[in-house]
Amino acid sequence: MTGTSGVQPLERFLSTMQTVSREGLHLAYSWRRLYEEPIDAAWVQNLDDRPDLAEGLEAFVSRFGRMQDTIGEKLLPRWLIALAETPGSMIENLNRVERLGVLTNVDRWLEARQLRNRLIHEYMKTPETLAADLLLAREYCRDLFTTYSRLRDYAITRMSVSQVELPELATLGTNS
């Protein structure tokens, strides 16, 4: 069986790559805008007076979470299916993907997921903790792009997918 629509596993994987690359494009935009200014507790405190930045922050958090979800819950399982494997729980899939060399470190993926939960929920947030979490998110975002790019390389070199079928890689740029 190939799922509800009769789409072949490889096509399904490739179309999810398309989705993730679009999400990456939008996340990269929000990332570049957010980290244009140095972020610290004072920056967070000023958000009330700068609705444009507050909106940009909201977009960033939501795009960060969305790309994570699509990769973790859709792309990786569909990739495993395209490799004729049987996906399991999230952590089983992450372990498998780590062994296949696409994910550097399962813990880091779970850390990024926890960070995203922390950013979304208002639980115990002070300007200092939010600023610290945003600085962490800047780095964890890079992992998402690395994962995408490794999957793309794997598909091209090991699955004989032609480059033109795989969307160009979005980049975060070198904002420091």
Next chain:
Amino acid sequence: MRLAEESKRVIRDTAREIFGPAAEVRLFGSRLDDAARGGDLDLLVVLPEPLAESPRKSLTFVARLQRRLGDQHIDVLVLDPLTPRQPVHEHAMRQGVTL
């Protein structure tokens, strides 16, 4: 408290691995209610000394626990002498049971 002895041991050991040997872990929230079912794992980590990089370390703590105990929702508060005390800390200190 709804938490197996083995899970308590894993939580204590993982906390010491990441936060140092003096870390004390308290369980608070819905897992203390024997009548409830399921629920998040709410943990308070109390440290006698100030901790550098506490936000990053608490992410690592959760990730390792999720791998060792199974994937579940875990919330962690870290309280060291420099943490500005908020009502949620007071609540967790009062209600929390040391593991």
